[in-house]
Amino acid sequence: MEELKYLKLLSKQFPNIPAVSTEIINLKAILNLPKSTEHFLTDLHGEHEAFQYMLKTASGVIEYKINNIFDKELNEVEKRDLATLIFYPEEKMEKIENKNIDGLTEEWYKDSLDKIIKLCKEVSSIYTRSKVRKALPEEFAYIIEELLHLRDDDENKKDYHEQITSTIIEIGQAKNFIKSLSELIQTFAVDKLHIIGDIYDRGPNPHKIMDVLKNHHNVDIQWGNHDILWMGAGLGHKPLIATAIRIALRYGNLEMIEEGYGINMRPLARLAMENYKGDICDVFCPKLLDKELEEKELRISTQMQKAIAIIQFKLEGSLIKRRAEFNMNEALYLEKIDYDKGILYLNDNEIELTDKNFPTIDPDDPYQLSPQEEEVINQLSESFKNNDKLQEDIRFLFNNGSMYKKYNGNLLFHGCVPLNEDDDFACVDVGGRRAKGKELLDFFQDIIRKSYSDTNGDEDQRDWLWYLWRGEYSPLFGKDRMTTFLRYFTDEDDKSLYKENKNPYYKARENEFTCKKILSEFGVDPEKGHIINGHTPVEEKRGESPIKGNGRLLVIDGGISAAYQKKTGIAGYTLAYTHSELRLISHEPFISKEEALTKRSHDTVSSIRIMKFDGQQKIADTDNGAKLQDDVKYLNKLLEAYEKGIIKEKYK
Ligand SMILES: O=P(O)(O)OC[C@H]1O[C@](O)(COP(=O)(O)O)[C@@H](O)[C@@H]1O
Numbered sequence: 001m002e003e004l005k006y007l008k009l010l011s012k013q014f015p016n017i018p019a020v021s022t023e024i025i026n027l028k029a030i031l032n033l034p035k036s037t038e039h040f041l042t043d044l045h046g047e048h049e050a051f052q053y054m055l056k057t058a059s060g061v062i063e064y065k066i067n068n069i070f071d072k073e074l075n076e077v078e079k080r081d082l083a084t085l086i087f088y089p090e091e092k093m094e095k096i097e098n099k100n101i102d103g104l105t106e107e108w109y110k111d112s113l114d115k116i117i118k119l120c121k122e123v124s125s126i127y128t129r130s131k132v133r134k135a136l137p138e139e140f141a142y143i144i145e146e147l148l149h150l151r152d153d154d155e156n157k158k159d160y161h162e163q164i165t166s167t168i169i170e171i172g173q174a175k176n177f178i179k180s181l182s183e184l185i186q187t188f189a190v191d192k193l194h195i196i197g198d199i200y201d202r203g204p205n206p207h208k209i210m211d212v213l214k215n216h217h218n219v220d221i222q223w224g225n226h227d228i229l230w231m232g233a234g235l236g237h238k239p240l241i242a243t244a245i246r247i248a249l250r251y252g253n254l255e256m257i258e259e260g261y262g263i264n265m266r267p268l269a270r271l272a273m274e275n276y277k278g279d280i281c282d283v284f285c286p287k288l289l290d291k292e293l294e295e296k297e298l299r300i301s302t303q304m305q306k307a308i309a310i311i312q313f314k315l316e317g318s319l320i321k322r323r324a325e326f327n328m329n330e331a332l333y334l335e336k337i338d339y340d341k342g343i344l345y346l347n348d349n350e351i352e353l354t355d356k357n358f359p360t361i362d363p364d365d366p367y368q369l370s371p372q373e374e375e376v377i378n379q380l381s382e383s384f385k386n387n388d389k390l391q392e393d394i395r396f397l398f399n400n401g402s403m404y405k406k407y408n409g410n411l412l413f414h415g416c417v418p419l420n421e422d423d424d425f426a427c428v429d430v431g432g433r434r435a436k437g438k439e440l441l442d443f444f445q446d447i448i449r450k451s452y453s454d455t456n457g458d459e460d461q462r463d464w465l466w467y468l469w470r471g472e473y474s475p476l477f478g479k480d481r482m483t484t485f486l487r488y489f490t491d492e493d494d495k496s497l498y499k500e501n502k503n504p505y506y507k508a509r510e511n512e513f514t515c516k517k518i519l520s521e522f523g524v525d526p527e528k529g530h531i532i533n534g535h536t537p538v539e540e541k542r543g544e545s546p547i548k549g550n551g552r553l554l555v556i557d558g559g560i561s562a563a564y565q566k567k568t569g570i571a572g573y574t575l576a577y578t579h580s581e582l583r584l585i586s587h588e589p590f591i592s593k594e595e596a597l598t599k600r601s602h603d604t605v606s607s608i609r610i611m612k613f614d615g616q617q618k619i620a621d622t623d624n625g626a627k628l629q630d631d632v633k634y635l636n637k638l639l640e641a642y643e644k645g646i647i648k649e650k651y652k
């Protein structure tokens with residue numbers, strides 16, 4: 001009965017036998033198309049240019065195609081020229097124009113258009129006509145569609161094709177065409193983009209990465225700890241705002257806050273100058289990566305970092321006291337200090353502080369903000385909450401992100417599934433109950449969504465975002481503690497004070513057994529699926545492998561973040577999942593767009609094949625394919641109902 005009701009509903013969309021039949025034929029054809037490419041990136045950490053490059057090149061997929069199609073026809077330099085024209089069409093054309101006396105000749109345009117059209121045909125060939133049509137730029141949709149559907153061997157249409165390209169050149173539209181077609185190639189080369197977390201912090205341009213993601217045709221995000229930090233900050237959570245600003249100052253990225261988001265930092269600068277005047281506080285000096293600051297600017301920025309760090313520690317202290325269930329008393333440092341002597345009493349140890357200047361701390365009430373600190377953080381909180389760009393960015397993160405994702409037989413998450421010392425799922429007290437494994441991640445996901453949708457701004461809910469940033473059982477953080485305070489204020493020979501211990505997950509994931517257990521817990525086939533992780537830079541230099549658990553788990557954070565490249569020795573891994581293989585790609589550090597444009601040889605990416613499929617993976621083998629197959633099943637039933645007269649056909 002239920003089924004009949006459903007079929008009747010379906011008959012509104014497909015009112016007669018020809019309509020149902022057309023749809024069945026259409027869906028069956030789609031199921032037979034090759035699976036489109038998925039591209040996995042992680043830990044972008046504000047490195048907008050490197051990210052753009054990986055995206056534009058589809059981690060080597062485009063160069064790979066150029067190699068295949070133009071194998072004999074073009075030499076290495078010509079192939080690279082074609083590749084860079086597709087990656088950076090405007091800049092590349094400008095370069096050639098400036099170099100050649102004749103500028104861009106008609107012959108050059110013709111030749112380039114021909115090659116680009118050929119490549120575009122190839123990358124779009126795995127999609128249905130209707131999907132291709134939807135991706136076309138409005139202004140040239142009709143012409144591009146014509147060009148893409150002309151067959152190379154159709155002699156009759158050869159003149160027609162040539163006529164189109166020469167007219168494009170004649171009417172001065174060749175540049176625009178090359179640009180549009182290049183963008184199309186980039187769009188078609190990768191159908192689905194997965195970002196396994198950490199878009200924010202350390203690098204200079206997370207706000208620009210967000211703009212790219214917001215415009216992407218098909219992206220999902222698995223939240224990282226640094227994203228949660230900004231999502232909470234955007235909701236006005238003060239300890240998270242203080243942390244986000246502190247990290248921006250630490251990495252010399254004030255510009256991102258002031259210009260990228262247009263947040264006024266003058267009140268904090270004033271507070272810093274008034275309270276920390278003459279304070280040397282070297283440890284608060286920004287880690288400058290590629291720019292130099294003037295002496296005065298450097299001093300102010302250093303003092304600002306200290307000022308906001310103290311605000312952060314005070315706010316965190318109050319939060320830890322308010323939320324006993326977070327179990328973080330260990331981090332209540334400010335009340336364990338003898339301010340006259342400058343000594344920290346920690347677990348029976350007396351530790352001399354390296355910096356004893358705490359002008360805004362009242363030893364009797366160390367977590368109390370001074371009136372000026374209070375004013376500054378309130379003003380910052382209002383600026384964050386009322387900032388249109390930031391609100392747009394975090395809305396996108398809340399709406400398009402999740403704690404984990406199951407996609408085409410793989411399990412994607414940023415950090416870990418917390419385990420205990422016995423390598424079992426850690427059982428954690430959360431929100432008045434105990435949860436572990438998938439249930440724990442679902443709990444967090446739920447609370448994150450509520451923290452956004454609950455417009456009354458329940459502070460208790462938002463504290464969980466802070467917990468996810470740095471709590472012991474946070475699947476996004478995956479360490480037992482965060483030792484920021486100790487790293488700023490102590491300098492013991494014994495660096496164990498600073499040690500942040502990773503959750504047992506990070507050892508256990510070396511075992512195939514644990515990986516399979518986790519895959520099963522999340523309902524993913526343990527024999528075929530993979531866990532795909534970010535978060536911990538793979539130290540290739542020290543011989544660490546990104547492939548763990550006998551191939552069941554892949555860590556693709558090799559450090560796109562410039563700040564981590566010394567440690568890793570490379571510039572990150574990405575993963576491409578095509579219809580024929582799963583391929584892990586290791587990248588050399590990205591220097592600059594300029595260098596990418598002038599390089600004469602092809603990209604120095606090396607790749608490891610994780611899995612090669614027998615034959616070709618079809619759409620029928622994907623999650624979407626399963627849904628389509630289900631649709632076909634019901635359409636067949638509808639067809640039968642029409643044939644048997646159970647449901648009456650309608651014709652207009
Ligand atoms: O190097 P910094 O800026 O002090 O940051 C270190 C902090 O970042 C973290 O590594 C977290 O960031 P990641 O997710 O990028 O690892 C903390 O564990 C650590 O306390």
Ligand SMILES: [Mn+2]
Nearest residue numbers: 198224225535
């Ligand atoms: Mn992380």
